[in-house]
Amino acid sequence: MYEFTEDCLIHIDEIDDEHRRLFQMLNEAIQLADESADVTPVANNLIANLKDYAATHFAHEETYMESISDPELPLQRKEHAAFTKKINTFVPDTSSADAARESLQTLLNYLAHWLFNHILSSDIMIGKLPSKTEKASDPFAFTDAFKTGIQSVDDQHQRLFDIIRETNDLIHEELLHDKYDEIMRLLTQLREYTEFHFHDEEALMERIHYPELEAQKRAHTAFVERLVEIDLSDLDNMDDNQQDYLINLVDFLLSWLSNHILGSDMKIGEYMKKNNLAK
Missing domain, CATH: 1.20.120.50 (Hemerythrin-like)
Known part of the structure; x- marks a missing residue:
């Protein structure tokens, strides 16, 4: 069932x-x-x-x-x-x-x-992607609000934020032509590092017998598959909408990661603290 x-x-x-x-x-x-x-x-x-x-x-x-x-x-x-x-x-x-x-x-x-x-x-x-007026002055900043208190997890989250920031900066680089290969390289890097991070995070959850491990695995799998499905070859058919597509893509990636950290990963740190487990 x-x-x-x-x-x-x-x-x-x-x-x-x-x-x-x-x-x-x-x-x-x-x-x-x-x-x-x-x-x-x-x-x-x-x-x-x-x-x-x-x-x-x-x-x-x-x-x-x-x-x-x-x-x-x-x-x-x-x-x-x-x-x-x-x-x-x-x-x-x-x-x-x-x-x-x-x-x-x-x-x-x-x-x-x-x-x-x-x-x-x-x-x-749905309903979680920020509007232009709602965006923080630096939405790519990995602030204390995102820290789980688990150093290895926080360091990896920081790196994911950095890759998304690099992708965003490249998208907005007006003087750089033919930048889509480089954007695809960064998105591939994001996928590979995300897979590494999820594997590492799941191994930690297994070691501490974290009760929400299966839910985390489902969310991780879904996000990785979403990353795999990104295909910038469609951009050739978008004409003037290319920039909007890429900006919305970055917004989604950042928002998903932010919401996942705040809604799910923070609970790992809380669980370890509650059960006096070494971080």
Whole structure:
């Protein structure tokens, strides 16, 4: 069964309720499959229900994002369209009972993976990206507010902030032509260092038996996959929107990292302090 855990809450009631319902649909399909010799009707019913419910949910989510002028809306629409295409084109394998069951499991695995990653890398940021008037004088400053009290973690967070700052500075460098290869290099560096940091942080959480390790792993995986999906080749088709796309990308990266530190990583330091664990 797939559990809709607390880390999946984005604290927008309608959207959270609809996310819960999507997880419930997956779990109902699993239960029915366990009770059925022939899972083909289960798969067909799941696909039909998902087509309707996902369309409704995506419409609600996009309408809300539009109402708050969320800069992530174009990317959300793209991700929603990819999910819809996958569901619309999925054809269960009915060549045998075993093939049908394996086909259903493949679908369920895809759906659960997509939902967790989409919620934890995209939906979690709805309404959290700062407007131009809300930005701090130096939003890339790694201040004491972000310090967990764990030196190795704080040092790595500082480096992530620095890489994002370097990327932002390069984007705003007006005299530098053909800078997109260099931006891509920095984004690759960010992904690689992020993977190193997450691995190191998860190893620490394992050593101290941190109770929220699995939630952290889900969030880490979702963010890394988001980084992997960044493709600047699309910039050639953006004309005058290239700069806006890159600025919004940096805003997302910085905001996700900031929110993750403040909402999740700070708890690691608190847990270690509460349990008198060496940092």
